[in-house]
Amino acid sequence: MSSPNANTPRLPGPPGSGEKEDQVMQPVLFEIFGEMWKVQARLGQGGSASVYRVSSARSSSAAVKEFLLDAQGGDYGYLKERSVLEDIQGHKNIVTLYGVFTNHNPLSIATRCLLLELLDVSVSELLVRGSSQGHSMWLIQHCARDVLEALCFLHREGYVHADLKPRNILWSPDDECFKLIDFGLSFKEGHQDVKYIQTDGYRAPEAELQNSLAQAGLEGDSGCTTAVDLWSLGIILLEMFSGIKLKETVKSQEWKDNSAAIVDHIFSSNSLVYPAIPVYHLRDLIKSMLHHNPNRRSTAEAALISPFFSIPFAPHIDDLVLLPTPVLRLLNIIDDSHLHNDDEYEDIIEDMREECQKYGSVLSLLIPKENPGKGQVFVEYANAGDSKEAQRLLTGRTFDGKFVVATFYPLSAYKRGYLYQTVQ
Known part of the structure; x- marks a missing residue:
């Protein structure tokens, strides 16, 4: 699939010249399958490609990954990623590829592009925005299970991801x-x-x-296996638990000599923050992924049956602030007195619906009169983009002299009628 044209002005540069990204002007429009998509923001950039958030009048937002020509003036990077993505589509924990197209800018320089599902916050951003004590057990478990499910599928299909890191794990607000x-x-x-x-x-x-052998011009006995992905995930989960970037730690001689002892030390340091049994299960899960011998390392399939995944956790309030969903939860608005007067209660419902509809299409609104969830306002928007805008604009506003607290809320729990009475 291709598109004949796109309005993407750039500074001059010959194909394959290795232009630096800061020398390339951001595209204004992409024409994708006969429809004009406006570039809203650049989401990321690397040596071979840039990623943009785009939207059109008729379609929801999406992401475009635009590849630069490689050093030989070819499309190897584009063809490689396109080939892999087309082969592994259909799993809920792998980004969706909507299509591919060619972008012809006014300077007649063609670039290859992927049209992808738009995702939200990355684990890298969560690590930056999280506390120094690490993330909640709910968030660690959620991330670990989702990534392991993706790796199970990927590895069954015969693929190694080979670049698993926090920046390459993103949250889907709608899913x-x-x-x-x-x-x-x-x-x-x-x-x-x-x-x-x-x-x-x-x-x-x-x-x-x-890598060391390749730099020396030597060949190793064999290529790497799926075990490299489990190692990466073990480090990611250890960073999420500890709240510490471990790059320097894993490069140290102490880590090479006895990584298990360092993992034990990290967990003993955080033992007062978390309940003991889940901590031990998580510690053992991570250690199973961090054996230096890849043949002893856990597989994704084996890791998924860890006792750590049998323990139910509730999200921390910080999780509900960080991870967008289509449902918004408003706190510090309704007093008990408002709930027991039917006329006043109905007025509040209508007032809240009218206010919340200023930010997007409201599908439903709920204010429970009894626990669980008593006095909390739950607003279900048509999509996570609307709820994010509402959360941004409502947070910190005053209602009847009180500051509004706005968090997101799991859509799956809301649909089941499962309302948390209190979230610490």
């Missing part, structure tokens, strides 16, 4: 799950076509060895 992105280094197990895989800080020992 309420984490999804994997960026398959530019992925390869079929046993057919590794890229020597330098994974990112510093999340690179498995066997990948480090392979």
Whole structure:
């Protein structure tokens, strides 16, 4: 699938010249399948591609990944990622590829593009915005399960992701799950076509060895396996638990000598923050992913049956602020006195609906009169974009002299009528 044209002015530069991204002007419009999509923002950029948030008059928002020509003036990066994505579509924890197109800008420089599902906050952003004590057990469990589900599927299909890191795990507000992105280094197990895989800080020992041999012009015995993905996930989960970036730690000699002891120390340091049994299960799960010998490392399938996933957790209020969903929960608005007068209660319902509809299409609104959820206002929007805008504009406003607290709320729980009475 391709599109004949797009209005994307750039500064001059010959194809394959290796223009730096800051020398390339941001596109204004993409013409995608006969429809004009406006570029709203650049979401990210790398040496080979940039990612933009785009929207059109008739369609919901999406993401465009635009590839620059490689050093040889070719499309290898685009063709590689397109090939992998087309082969692994259909799993709920892997980003959806909507289509591919060619962008012709006014300077007649064609670029290859992927039209992708628009996702939200990355685990990298969550690590930056989280507390120094680490994230909640609910969030760690949610992320771990979603990524392991994706890896189970990916590995069954014979693929190694080969660049698992916090920046490549993104939250889907509408599906309420984490999804994997960026398959530019992925390869079929046993057919590794890229020597330098994974990112510093999340690179498995066997990948480090392979890189060192390649730099010396030597060949290793065999390529890396799916085990490298489990190593990366183990480091990610350890960072989420500890609230500490571990790049320097995993490069240290102490880590190489006895990584298990360092993991034990991190968990003992946080033992007062979390309940003991889930902590031990999480510790053992992470340690099973961090064996230096890849043959002893847990598989994704085996990791999913860890006792850690049998324990139910409720989200922390910080989780509900950080992870957007289509449902907004408003606190500090309704007094008990408002709930027992039917006329006043109905007036409040209508007032709240009218106010919330200023920010988007409201599908439903609920104010429970009894616990659980007594006095909380739950607003279900048509999509997470509307609820995000409402959360941004309502947070900190006053209602009857009180400051409004606005968090998101799990759509799945709301649909089941499961309302948290209190979320600490």
